[in-house]
Structure formats: structure tokens, C-alpha cells
Amino acid sequence: MKLTHTPLRVSIGAFILNSGLGKRSLEGQSAEAVHGMASGAIPQLKQFEPDRFAKLLSRGEIALGAALLNPFVPSLLAGAALTAFGAGLVQLYLKTPGMREPNSLKPSQAGIGLAKDVWLVGAGLTLMLDALTHRRLVR
Template identity: 85%
Template structure:
């Protein structure tokens, strides 16, 4: 990991790790609410039980957060994971009714929490692109 990647990776990694740890005990109504929102925008998730979805999401967030925080995980790999995770959240924002104003990308008040997750995609792409261009210029 490049030293210049550390602030980005530590701040985002700690946030995502904490989010994943907080979801470890989700069950019942809380898991169903999280699952319902995700399944509303990604219909294939309806095939996954709500409690299992919450456990899988928790595990994925813990793994991604830990990867971002671990210095020996290459920034290219951590950036790809972060980009994919952020893209999933942006998809949730774009497909969930009531998150955006009609015929617009502008968030409603309810959509601001998800709309801001576009920064995860930007941060992930920054890590990926910096890793790829850094490699190219070294040779």
C-alpha cells in the first residue's frame, strides 16, 4: 500500500468495518427491513432468506473493511472491492422508489443517505486507477 493511499483506506475501511460489525446480530424485523430494501432493487435477492442476507452482508462489509485496513492487501484489489461495493449501493439508490426526484438523479430527502455513497465508487476507482497508472510509469 502506498503511503498516500493510507488516509483514504483507513477512513473508509474503519467505517465499513464498523458497519459490518454492527450488522452481525441483525435478525427478525431489522434483517427483514434491510433485505426488503435490497431485494426491492435487486430482485434476485428475494431468493435469499432475510437473516442469511444480513449475515452475508455483514461478512462482506467486515471482509472489505479489513482488506482496506490491511497494508499488505494491494490497493488495486482493495479498490476493486470498494468500487463493486459502492456500485451496489448506487444501484440501490437508483432503483429504490422515493430516493430520487421524478426524472432526475437529484436525491429526495429520503435518498440523501444512499446518494452520498457515490463517494465509495470514486474512492475505489481512485485506488484502482492510481495503482494501474503507477505500475505503467514504473516500467
């Protein structure tokens, strides 16, 4: 990991790790709410029971947060995982009714919390592109 990646990886990694740790005990109605929103945007997620989905989401966030915080995980790999995770959240924003103003990408008041997750895609792509361009310059 490059030293210049440290602030980005630590700040995002700590945030996502904390989010995953907070979801460890999701069950019942809370798990159903998270599962319902996610499966509304990504229908393939309906195959999971809500409690199982919540556990998988928690574990995924914990793993991603830990990977970002671990300096031995290459930035290309951490960036790819972050980009995929962020893209899923952006898809949730784009496909969930009421998150955007009609006929617009502009977020509604309810959608601001999800719309901001586009920065995760940008950060992930930055880590990946920097790792890829750095490899070419070094060769």
C-alpha cells in the same frame, strides 16, 4: 500499499468495518427491512432468506473493511472490491422508489443517505487507477 492511499483506505475501511460489525446481530424485522430494500433494487437477492442475507452482508462489509485497513492487500484489489460495493449501493439508490426527486438524479430528502455512497465508487476507482498507472510508470 502506497503511503498516499493510507488516509483514504483507513477512513473508509474503518467506516465499513464498523458498519459490518453493527450488522452482525441483525435478525427478524431488522433483517427483513434490510433484505427488502436490497432485494427491491437487486431482485436476485430474493433467493436469500432475510436473516442469511443480513449475515452475508455483515460478513462482506467486515471483509471489505478489513481488506481496506490491511496494508498487505494491494490497492488494486481493495479498490476493485470497494468499487463493486459502492456500485451496489448506488444501484440501491437509483432503483429504490422515493430516493430521488421525480425524473431526476437529485436525491429526495429520504435518498440523501444513499446518494452519498457515490463517493465509495469514486474512492475505489481512484485506488484502482492509481495502482494501474503507477505500475505503468514503474515499468
